[in-house]
Amino acid sequence: MVRLAPPQMTGDVGGADEALRTDKLNLWYGRFHAVEDITLSVPARRVTALIGPSGCGKSTVLRCFNRMNDLTPEARTTGEVRFQGIDINGPDADPVELRRRIGMVFQKPNPFPKSVYDNVAFGPQINGYRGNMDELVERSLRKAALWDEVKDKLRQSGLALSGGQQQRLCIARALAVEPDVLLMDEPASALDPIATYKIEELMTELKNRYTIIVVTHNMQQASRVSDFTAFLLAGEDRTGRLVEYGPTAEVFTHPKDERTEAYITGRFG
Amino acid sequence: MYAGNGARRRVSGRLFQWLCLAATCTGVAVLAVLLIDVLMDGLPTLSWTFLTNFPSRFPAQSGILSALVGSLWLISLTALFAVPTGVAAAVWLEEYERKGRLSRLIELNISNLAGVPSIIYGLLGLGLFVRWMGLGRSLMSGALTMALLVVPVIIINCREALRAVPRSQREAAYALGATRSQVIWHIILPMAIPGTLTGIILSLSRAIGETAPLITIGALTFIAFLPNSPMDAFTALPIQIFNWVSRPQAGFHAVAASGIIVLLVVLLSMNGVAIWFRDRSRRRLQW
Numbered sequence: 001m002v003r004l005a006p007p008q009m010t011g012d013v014g015g016a017d018e019a020l021r022t023d024k025l026n027l028w029y030g031r032f033h034a035v036e037d038i039t040l041s042v043p044a045r046r047v048t049a050l051i052g053p054s055g056c057g058k059s060t061v062l063r064c065f066n067r068m069n070d071l072t073p074e075a076r077t078t079g080e081v082r083f084q085g086i087d088i089n090g091p092d093a094d095p096v097e098l099r100r101r102i103g104m105v106f107q108k109p110n111p112f113p114k115s116v117y118d119n120v121a122f123g124p125q126i127n128g129y130r131g132n133m134d135e136l137v138e139r140s141l142r143k144a145a146l147w148d149e150v151k152d153k154l155r156q157s158g159l160a161l162s163g164g165q166q167q168r169l170c171i172a173r174a175l176a177v178e179p180d181v182l183l184m185d186e187p188a189s190a191l192d193p194i195a196t197y198k199i200e201e202l203m204t205e206l207k208n209r210y211t212i213i214v215v216t217h218n219m220q221q222a223s224r225v226s227d228f229t230a231f232l233l234a235g236e237d238r239t240g241r242l243v244e245y246g247p248t249a250e251v252f253t254h255p256k257d258e259r260t261e262a263y264i265t266g267r268f269g
Numbered sequence: 270m271y272a273g274n275g276a277r278r279r280v281s282g283r284l285f286q287w288l289c290l291a292a293t294c295t296g297v298a299v300l301a302v303l304l305i306d307v308l309m310d311g312l313p314t315l316s317w318t319f320l321t322n323f324p325s326r327f328p329a330q331s332g333i334l335s336a337l338v339g340s341l342w343l344i345s346l347t348a349l350f351a352v353p354t355g356v357a358a359a360v361w362l363e364e365y366e367r368k369g370r371l372s373r374l375i376e377l378n379i380s381n382l383a384g385v386p387s388i389i390y391g392l393l394g395l396g397l398f399v400r401w402m403g404l405g406r407s408l409m410s411g412a413l414t415m416a417l418l419v420v421p422v423i424i425i426n427c428r429e430a431l432r433a434v435p436r437s438q439r440e441a442a443y444a445l446g447a448t449r450s451q452v453i454w455h456i457i458l459p460m461a462i463p464g465t466l467t468g469i470i471l472s473l474s475r476a477i478g479e480t481a482p483l484i485t486i487g488a489l490t491f492i493a494f495l496p497n498s499p500m501d502a503f504t505a506l507p508i509q510i511f512n513w514v515s516r517p518q519a520g521f522h523a524v525a526a527s528g529i530i531v532l533l534v535v536l537l538s539m540n541g542v543a544i545w546f547r548d549r550s551r552r553r554l555q556w
Contacts, residue, residue: 096448106437
């Protein structure tokens with residue numbers, strides 16, 4: 001079995017602070033070793049893309065950052081994930097508080113069967129938000145570039161919106177609890193090109209304030225929106241490993257690993 | 270290469286279609302005959318006084334008031350005991366319990382319980398509630414016995430409904446920092462209401478028509494007063510009907526048919542209200 005060398009970490013992450021870091025992160029689903037020894041430093045207020053072919057474990061890695069894998073009973077992790085210096089799997093870490101500070105947007109838009117307003121207000125409500133809810137809802141919808149489209153139908157069901165609007169509603173919902181990090185799991189893969197473009201534009205705007213980690217198997221998207229790119233690949237054993245990580249421009253123009261080059265030039269995957 | 274049996278396949282296809290239609294018609298026809306027969310026997314004696322009179326030695330003066338009120342009491346108390354218990358048990362089994370050998374055993378037992386003949390529950394109720402707990406032949410004993418009978422059905426249906434809530438909805442809520450109980454209360458239970466209601470409708474409809482367990486625990490058949498509290502003696506529609514049918518006088522048989530009509534109306538309107546409520550909550554929760 002070929003063991004990969006530890007990924008080449010670029011010491012310089014564009015002058016940004018580190019928001020999240022994984023250290024030799026491993027995850028098993030039952031006996032299946034899904035990802036092995038992922039060591040990754042995610043810079044704050046940048047977009048970091050996780051790319052790789054289907055089944056390489058990129059979504060699994062993403063779901064380690066907010067402990068979403070806790071919900072899968074047979075999932076087990078080793079190694080460390082540090083968020084602002086704290087081990088998120090440690091005894092002091094609270095997954096509920098963690099998930100408030102690390103929001104998530106899913107592949108398929110999944111608004112609640114509630115009104116547009118209640119979709120956005122849900123997170124603040126359950127987290128005991130005491131401020132002015134109307135203002136917070138408006139602010140969140142504005143940040144998600146959705147306010148102008150829905151300001152007259154806040155009481156309508158969130159499910160009555162178009163797919164692209166639903167996804168931006170989900171982004172607004174995630175932003176409403178004022179997270180520091182936004183995890184996006186192929187946020188545009190279920191959307192048409194125009195809706196996709198809007199989501200990408202939004203990501204570029206949001207990175208001024210939020211750390212964004214996006215999983216995508218659309219390489220153009222990764223090259224358009226991300227500042228850093230991590231390439232994951234599953235070996236013969238179907239276990240995902242980090243092949244290469246660095247500034248997006250470098251990974252796409254001068255990949256260090258020939259498998260990265262093969263993937264981004266479309267020779268497999 | 271093909272046998273060219275198109276004609277034969279068409280015929281057998283047609284035949285199958287007719288068989289299915291015939292089977293459907295059989296069910297509908299039996300129901301129609303039953304309804305017509307009951308209506309013909311019972312409508313002449315069905316009147317306002319029939320609804321407001323107590324039972325009597327004379328068929329013409331017999332009424333169903335005590336049985337109707339008894340049944341309404343019984344079903345309300347049963348729902349009061351069975352719905353929270355059934356739903357809470359389903360939530361535990363579906364959302365909290367770790368899946369393993371023990372949970373499979375419990376699951377199997379609940380499915381079996383749902384299939385136990387009702388008279389067995391009657392015997393249990395007689396021993397447990399009437400005698401051991403000393404509740405006597407009261408509404409309370411009847412309702413608790415009925416609750417035992419319907420809880421497994423509610424659990425099974427509620428679990429189905431909980432399981433049908435998409436994973437994406439749970440994940441969305443957890444990802445916002447919801448605790449498990451918040452996810453259950455705010456997301457999962459509201460979405461499971463329509464399916465759970467179906468189970469509740471079905472099980473309560475079964476309970477309102479049940480006779481055997483009530484006879485076993487000794488519900489009375491001749492009551493000329495209305496129950497004032499859950500500790501009072503009572504009678505119920507099926508028991509009253511059973512009693513009238515077993516009388517030798519033909520007059521009582523007609524009264525029994527009227528009683529059946531009342532029972533059917535109660536049952537259908539219960540179902541109607543619940544179905545309306547279910548559809549309303551389903552419309553609100555398009556997903």
